[in-house]
Amino acid sequence: MIDKNLAERMKLANIKQTKQRLAILTVMQDSQQPLTVDQIYNNLIKKDITLDLSTIYRFLDLLTTKNLVIKINNIQDERHLYEINDGYHRHYLCCLECNKIIAVKHCPLEDYEKSLAQETEFKIVTHKLSVYGYCPECAKKRRK
Template identity: 30%
Template sequence: MKRVKKKLFSDFIAQKGLKSTRQRDTILEFFLASDRHMSIEELYLKVRAKHPNIGYATVYRTLKLFAEAGLAREIQFGDGQTRYEHVNEGEHHDHLVCTRCGTIVEFENPVIEKLQDEVALSHGFLIETHKMELYGLCPKCRK
């Protein structure tokens, strides 16, 4: 899967007339290796720990390119920070967000998806895309 995403990104930047750089490749490696919803700052700190020559602006611009290429999705959880998550073709999930510690849990529920489709249909609405975010306290913070 990583190889496919690397090829997709390589094709995308070539199509845009941009150069393939070692820094972009490194940032992509770190992004693909993570299973978290990462902010620019979090990814920058991870990358910088092993590659101190890569700057914040480079990580910022590269993440924007990932989103433009369809490899990443920008998401906001109401805390003023943009986070990025992997985009996998044909996959959809929703989020539970802890308002105290910031934990983010992904979940899938076919019953919820079916209900959303039924509600849309009953209103004559065609859903093109959607997102569901539920905010509250995770089990740790509830203690």
């Protein structure tokens, strides 16, 4: 089952809700973190659902265009990560070792945006900020 709100937004965007598509979204929804297409594919296999990687890619691209999914770039890996856009603005902590990405909802830049808008008369819509480093597990391994 996918979130009612998400189902509603898909309807508004004229995106058909097939069984396969709902399975992809359920996997993404159940994950606490953004996922790569490979991870989505593997999670589907665990549920006995086999989909082509290209089917998953195409669907995610469609959802990204409609702003229902956020595509996150990984600086040292070509594989993008995807997460359902629930409307919350967030930042990301990216591990350079295991490529794990953790979403952080707290935004420290709201005041900065305001003063920058005043200073430049730029009508600011959004910003992106990702922080790179080593997650606790990887940091521990590196210390050894």
